[in-house]
Amino acid sequence: MILLDGKATAAAIRKELGEKVGILKSTTGKVPGLAVILAGEDPASAVYVRNKERACAEAGIVSKGYKLPASTTQEELEGLIRKLNEDDSVHGILLQLPVPQGLDSDRCLDLIDPDKDVDGFHPVSVGRLTLGLPGFRSCTPAGVMTLLDRYGLDVSGKKAVVIGRSNIVGKPLALMLLQRNATVTVCHSRTANLAEEVRSADFVFAAVGRPLFVTRDMVKDGAVVVDVGINRTDAGLVGDCDFKALESKVAAMTPVPGGVGPMTIAQLLINTVRSFEMKQGL
Ligand SMILES: NC(=O)C1=CN([C@@H]2O[C@H](COP(=O)(O)OP(=O)(O)OC[C@H]3O[C@@H](n4cnc5c(N)ncnc54)[C@H](OP(=O)(O)O)[C@@H]3O)[C@@H](O)[C@H]2O)C=CC1
Ligand SMILES: Nc1nc(=O)c2c([nH]1)NC[C@@H]1CN(c3ccc(C(=O)N[C@@H](CCC(=O)O)C(=O)O)cc3)C=[N+]21
Numbered sequence: 695m696i697l698l699d700g701k702a703t704a705a706a707i708r709k710e711l712g713e714k715v716g717i718l719k720s721t722t723g724k725v726p727g728l729a730v731i732l733a734g735e736d737p738a739s740a741v742y743v744r745n746k747e748r749a750c751a752e753a754g755i756v757s758k759g760y761k762l763p764a765s766t767t768q769e770e771l772e773g774l775i776r777k778l779n780e781d782d783s784v785h786g787i788l789l790q791l792p793v794p795q796g797l798d799s800d801r802c803l804d805l806i807d808p809d810k811d812v813d814g815f816h817p818v819s820v821g822r823l824t825l826g827l828p829g830f831r832s833c834t835p836a837g838v839m840t841l842l843d844r845y846g847l848d849v850s851g852k853k854a855v856v857i858g859r860s861n862i863v864g865k866p867l868a869l870m871l872l873q874r875n876a877t878v879t880v881c882h883s884r885t886a887n888l889a890e891e892v893r894s895a896d897f898v899f900a901a902v903g904r905p906l907f908v909t910r911d912m913v914k915d916g917a918v919v920v921d922v923g924i925n926r927t928d929a930g931l932v933g934d935c936d937f938k939a940l941e942s943k944v945a946a947m948t949p950v951p952g953g954v955g956p957m958t959i960a961q962l963l964i965n966t967v968r969s970f971e972m973k974q975g976l
């Protein structure tokens with residue numbers, strides 16, 4: 695089995711980006727900037743935001759954290775986004791989800807300048823993905839595609855089954871796989887015979903949010919399995935797949951932790967540097 699090492703791949707990407715940013719700095723006199731907005735005190739979100747800030751530093755990207763209390767009003771949050779849209783030192787704006795109760799995340803995401811939408815959540819970015827046009831792609835599914843690329847795994851002509859249809863993972867991932875000429879099936883909580891669908895897959899993508907959801911009997915011999923799930927259990931952080939049971943059956947698989955999670959952050963950095971380049975007309 696080939697372990698799809700997202701941790702090592704993400705580290706390599708950060709190093710490459712650091713070198714690229716160094717060159718961009720010497721030619722333009724400027725550096726890419728990312729604004730990360732965290733409203734409220736969700737502990738998992740705080741961990742992710744800290745990881746993002748550390749990753750930015752490694753790649754030479756200036757990150758600016760905006761920590762807002764859970765009591766922040768819709769008007770205040772929208773005011774901050776408007777200000778960041780106008781700020782020339784900011785090339786990417788990320789609103790960490792979920793936002794506290796009472797705040798309307800859709801209205802906030804809508805307000806982000808699509809040219810700074812490095813998270814790929816703006817309806818314009820989603821529309822561009824759907825149409826196959828250039829634009830920012832949601833970092834988790836785009837990070838998955840980057841990981842497959844780095845391992846030379848090509849989905850073209852292959853049967854891909856995505857489990858989960860959320861707007862930030864399952865749905866955009868299905869569109870990206872279709873763009874790469876996979877034959878794509880999307881499963882969800884109303885899918886009949888889900889196990890049978892998954893058994894037919896050359897590539898399985900699990901984005902469900904349930905530990906041990908994908909079991910050995912559900913996966914075909916020699917399949918490639920990408921586990922997007924992040925579940926906090928008494929046994930620690932686990933994915934959606936029964937890693938131990940699948941190990942001797944699959945051709946390649948991502949671990950959790952150390953798989954898709956670090957790639958999500960690496961993709962955010964890739965998108966931010968790209969946004970910076972576009973601003974410079976590069
Ligand atoms: N590694 C990373 O960078 C990231 C990891 N994640 C992780 O990925 C997982 C999915 O995240 P997200 O997409 O936001 O989650 P959501 O909860 O938004 O979506 C879960 C999806 O799984 C489906 N589902 C739930 N239960 C079942 C079931 N019993 N049978 C079939 N389908 C089911 C749901 O179906 P339905 O639509 O019918 O309700 C839904 O489409 C989570 O563990 C999350 O923590 C998320 C983002 C980034
Ligand atoms: N606007 C927005 N953009 C996001 O991209 C976004 C979001 N909101 N809200 C939450 C989800 C989740 N997410 C993760 C990022 C990194 C890891 C990650 O680094 N995981 C490590 C482990 C980290 C740990 O120890 O918890 C790993 O899998 O190895 C996981 C999950 C991004 N999300």
Ligand SMILES: [Mg+2]
Pocket residue numbers: 860
């Ligand atoms: Mg969700």
